[in-house]
């Protein structure tokens with residue numbers, strides 16, 4: 001009998017039968033409050049009727065069009081619709097299947113367009129698991145251990161993770177920008193640097209929001225040196241943070257936006273958006289793929305955009321995000337083992353810290369496991385896996401947030417008693 005490979009590490013033992021809204025139902029009929037949303041994917045909730053209908057309808061018409069051979073209607077419609085929500089000027093789209101592929105596509109674009117070899121990433125960033133994307137990932141060595149030699153030309157600058165450094169945000173930001181300038185002088189000259197890749201809020205790295213001063217600093221340096229500023233919105237995009245794009249919180253305009261996860265409610269689809277001018281500098285035909293821009297995924301993505309707009313999910317993410325953050329902070333106030341609670345919209349992280357100030361991985365793991373037993377699915381993140389994150393579907397309502405906070409409060413009390 002075949003078995004699943006131990007290569008996969010599963011956060012819970014749950015075997016799901018079906019999902020509906022913010023709930024997953026397992027094969028024994030137990031209901032779980034899903035505050036993982038498939039790692040920030042099922043933003044419209046599990047099996048939203050409008051997404052299901054759009055996908056069903058499309059399956060009967062065309063499943064696979066193959067976009068380097070023929071074009072199809074859902075891809076053209078999605079491109080038009082994304083044009084309405086993307087930052088001004090980012091009017092050219094390329095599609096792939098996963099976040100990692102979007103990262104690689106942007107890397108290729110930036111190198112071809114600038115004719116420069118290096119990219120700079122920011123410590124704690126997660127960009128994926130393919131070898132290039134894993135090279136660019138610095139949220140934990142677990143993603144790159146044993147697979148080297150990694151790709152050349154990737155250099156790492158600090159991210160303003162104030163709590164980690166034990167500084168206030170302004171000090172951490174000044175440090176991060178000063179170290180970036182030092183990196184330019186000592187490791188990768190601006191004239192050798194093709195791109196910055198940055199998340200508007202570190203996701204896998206521990207739910208650490210960037211800030212306006214830091215991103216303005218990157219924008220200014222990118223403009224000054226002709227470096228491509230790539231915002232990885234794979235986890236933060238499509239309303240997740242309470243604004244349509246994570247970077248909307250910080251008043252900057254990127255050169256490239258990476259999209260995946262929340263784009264298609266669970267169907268595999270990703271993409272990169274840039275200006276026509278930048279895209280025109282890539283070598284025509286140098287990117288593609290068998291499955292990119294799948295017709296059913298695109299139809300589901302169009303329906304996802306409809307649901308986000310019609311159900312005001314961006315606004316809901318902002319309101320429910322505030323409720324969740326405040327509730328999680330009240331629980332933390334009573335708990336010395338919690339060092340910080342932070343987030344943006346419906347990305348809320350609780351960082352566990354031991355009495356001596358070191359990361360408390362064990363308590364975070366116990367909390368996540370106990371929550372799962374009590375019907376609340378959560379994940380951990382952070383370099384030390386000591387941050388428990390809440391990332392529910394954007395359709396979550398006030399009562400469901402209260403239910404989750406009630407379970408979370410009891411869990412935290414029991415694992416820290």
Ligand code: PMP
Nearest residue numbers: 098099100126127128203234235
């Ligand atoms: N970028 C970010 C910010 C992500 O959060 C992820 C996935 N967690 C990826 C890229 C990689 O996406 P995928 O797993 O679809 O390759």
